[in-house]
Amino acid sequence: MVNNSRGAGQGGAVMLSAGAGRGSVVAVGGDDFVDLTGLTKAQAKELLEKIGPNELRPEPSRGILLRFAEQLKQVLVIMLLAAAIISAAAGEWLDFAAILAIVVINAAIGVLQEYRAEKALQALKRLAAPVARVLRDGAWTAVPARDLVPGDVVSLEAGDRVPADLILLESANLRVDESILTGESVPVEKMPAAGSRAGGDSALYATTTVVYGRGKGRVDLTGMDTRVGRLAATLSSAPDEEPPLKRKLEQMGKNLGIAAVVLIGLTFVAGILRGEPSLEMLLAAVSLGVAAIPEGLPAIVTIVLAIGTQRMSARRAIVRRLAAVETLGSVTVICTDKTGTLTRNEMSVTELLAGGRKYVVTGGGYDPLGEVIPVDVDGIPMPPAPLTAPRGASGPDGLRGPLEALLAGGVLASDAELQQGESGWEIVGDPTEGALVVVAAKAGLGRESLAPVYPRVDEIPFDSARKMMSTIHRYAPADGQASHVTLTKGAPSIVLERCSHAWMDGGVVPLTAEVRSQIAAASQDMAQRALRVLALGYHRFDHRPEPAGEVIEEGLTFVGLWGMIDPPRPESRKAVEDCRAACVRPVMITGDQAPTAMAIAHSVGIATGGMPPVSGAEIDRSSDDRLAEMVKRSSVFAEVSPEHKSRIVHALKRGGEVVAMTGDGVNDAPALKWADIGISMGLKGTDVAKEASDLILADDNFATIVAAVEEGRIVYSNIVKAIRYLLSCNSGELVTVTGAILAGLGSPLSPIQILWVNLVTDAGPAIALGMDRSEAGVLRFSRPNPRDNLLSAGMTVRLLAEGLLIGGLGLGGYWFALARGGRDYARTVCFLVLALSQMFHAQNCRSPRRSLLGMGLFRSRPVNLALLASLVLQGLAVFSPLRRAFGAVPLAAGDLAVVVLAAASVIPLGELLKAALRRRTASA
16 A cells, blocks of 8 residues: 655655756748747837727626616516605605605615626636736737737746637647637647648637647737637627516516506595595505505515525625526526536546556545555455565666556656645646646655656657657666666557557566456456546667657557546535435536546436437537437537537527526537526636626536525525515505495505505515525425416415405404594504514415424524514504604503404414415315
8 A cells, every 4th residue: 555645755745847858849830930029019009009908898887877777677666666656646755755765775785786796706707817928029028918919929838828819839749728618628739830820720719728838829819809709799699588586576566566556446436436535535545556566575575685695605606696596496407517517627546557456546636645555356455565566677767666667657757737826736737647746646756856866858749649648768876877768658559559568566578468458458447437548658778769750669668557537526416416306407518528428427426317428419410309309318418519508508498497507618608698597617717608697606516506506496485485475464455455445444554554564564574584594495395487477376375365364454453443542543553453463474474384383483583583673663653752653643551452462363373374275285
């Protein structure tokens, strides 16, 4: 067993030196001449003034007034404004001011949330490299990337973000990660341009990342002319989807408006026909209008959504639009990337084959903490094999045993750098080579100890056609003659066919057909389990070999195999299970090969039922109708380009699904825009993707999406509870006012009394219901159907029944008090009965499913605090000098006791009603 020393050697970071010689520099230009003179500072300044900065044009900023106006487009808000105008026309200026104040507060909350989301988005921007090394006036200098202009010559090294679209002029093994554009995670090898313009392998695109080698390129296009910019300019063609909650609230508002107009008209006409004065009936109509409209609902919905965004932010999900909170709760399908979302985005070596023995590697990611453990064919740990086994007769000088040779070779034949940053261990360079460096560090082998002993003197770079690369190292022992060793790593089949011997635990032996077959079978077994496999061979020379030709890559001695994978995040499987429990189907969409995609999909639980993955080629061959059928059955899409994502979104939406789509690259933006919820990555996502999204993941984690869906369902459930509470209370007021007017008893409440109950004593409990966590397990309840109305048939029956209960109590109190103290006395009793009964009714609304006995009568702290605050406010309105403003008068102690008992009866009566409705639903 090989134990780790944390970091290689000294327990610190494993720093990799460049070594001697990193390959030949290749440079080709138009007419075989590379112009590396660059621009002068004066030329650059003149061009910058002419074409503008090298940055994407931001979306036009909406002013405060425009944002404010957009908040006023809701039907309920328009109804409130109409009620305010009617109140002003009737001389009820206090009502007018109160209604106007609630409209302004509601709009202000919405504007504030948008502003905060934009600030959070700006903090996450990672689009362009902030600084670039540019040749100006014949000297290299660092300038802001936004100051680059066409014609500038830029220097690039591993780890640099490409700052503009470039034509590659000079290259030393340059490889670029273009996954942000293509979705393909394998770095692309780049070669210098053969002409004056870039194309194919000679083109470097803004926002991509250099992972290996170095090079120089001439700026070709900047800003909105880049490939990124052109795509960003096309996003306006994808319309913004209207959130389900907004559609439902708009429909509910229209229905309430129609009902209110009809009710007010009938009552007004009935009063006139009965001979009531027109002015009194107009005031009664205003009272009915105020009672019919839930004035606090728009503000309360906005507040509840804002609270949801804060909770999501605490769970690493940044919401850009308030309505997206509720839409998340309606999601039926989550289309997720694989790399970095379900997985760590950190290649890790998990298996080794060396000396004919198999080893497993513990630990994950780039942290060099772990062990290399020998196992038998069944994966059972075997007695430890020493890392420094007896040296084989023909082994590489100084390397004792095939396991040490394999681990050391991975470091010496790589240029990746392992270092410890502020956020943990990280790799600079190619992630595959980084995995080789990390597994060596777990065994205590680092470049700082190996490079001085085996300095690199030359190399043959990796070539995608040859599928291998070689490095040449000098070895000079203290007591012997200097020699040279070549290390060749690459695809197992390619390396193996160039080998004539194999280094086994007992020494170097000829590579017989039997041994060759065993090695090939081991490689195939790793590949079938979706491991990426690399092989290492070596060749010893008594002289320094020349890399010209491929003679140094013939007659190799096989050393071993590395098997590596980007492992799943440990929390991904549970998140997928939570998705399924919530009736949300997770779908993986990746640019990687099908075996790798299926292995990860199986490990996290996405691939179920034995359905094969759908490839990008199959999508290309399929009609829209056929694709719509395919997306119903398949949950894994492999070898998919970003352009396919939009087709998948459309196919799912045609089937009635509410789709959440993740993405980070520039080409992902259209799919994010078309999805019901676009989710971009906060760590590796581009600005284009973030601007097209509704939600940004601060940790790029699939589990965060599931947490956001859960929060969305809680928010939706709480909004429904608040709506149920407010509308049942308003229904009660309508029953009281309409019943009294039609009975010829006059209006039992003044408009200001109704407005006080709606905006003050009801607002606190409604907001508290929006903050309630008593149903935190709501993720496992049935998801909200985006096509259903907020007021379903069951909800309407419940509201009418609860409204009749509350209204009956109010009307009864008014009738009871009329004979005891006159109209002002009766209005005071009615005012108090309605306010208190609605407060108590908030307890009934905490859950539509569970009884208060099961939940605990006073176990919701937000609701309890809100009821206490509302009780204090109502007491001030009735028992303090403020009562004059509300037309209230003192009550007798006995009458006050009757009022409290009558109002409290709402709780047991409401529970009986809830139980009856539950039985009715169960028997249906």
